[in-house]
Amino acid sequence: MPPKPEAAAGAAAWVYVLRCADGSLYTGWTVDIERRVAAHAAGRGGRYTRSRLPIELLSAMPMQDNSSARREEARIKQLPRAAKLALLAAQSGP
Numbered sequence: 001m002p003p004k005p006e007a008a009a010g011a012a013a014w015v016y017v018l019r020c021a022d023g024s025l026y027t028g029w030t031v032d033i034e035r036r037v038a039a040h041a042a043g044r045g046g047r048y049t050r051s052r053l054p055i056e057l058l059s060a061m062p063m064q065d066n067s068s069a070r071r072e073e074a075r076i077k078q079l080p081r082a083a084k085l086a087l088l089a090a091q092s093g094p
Contacts, residue, residue: 011062013069015076017088020052025084027076029069033060058088 014033018026018040026049030036039045040055049055063069076084 011064013063013066015061015063015069015072016057017059017076017084018049018055019058020049020055022052024052025058025081026052026055027073027084029063029066029073031066059091061091 013029013031014036015027015029016033016037018028018037020026026040026046028036028046036045037055037057037060040049041053043050043053045055061072063072076087079087
């Protein structure tokens with residue numbers, strides 16, 4: 001379960017990971033996590049998620065600024081699926 005966005009309300013940007021209906025993972029960044037996830041869920045998000053509804057938010061990571069968020073998104077997107085799942089498992093704790 002991802003941390004509540006209120007927990008880091010001071011975050012300037014967010015990197016998020018979604019699980020799509022087909023089990024695939026989608027990573028993105030935004031400055032308004034609640035609005036962006038709602039857009040994905042309504043089919044108005046990225047083209048990739050639009051055809052793979054419903055989606056589930058797995059992780060929302062607060063970032064200091066937009067630049068940091070874009071770098072982290074790019075880093076996560078380069079990871080193989082197993083490494084992404086390990087990253088998500090590490091964030092959710094024991």
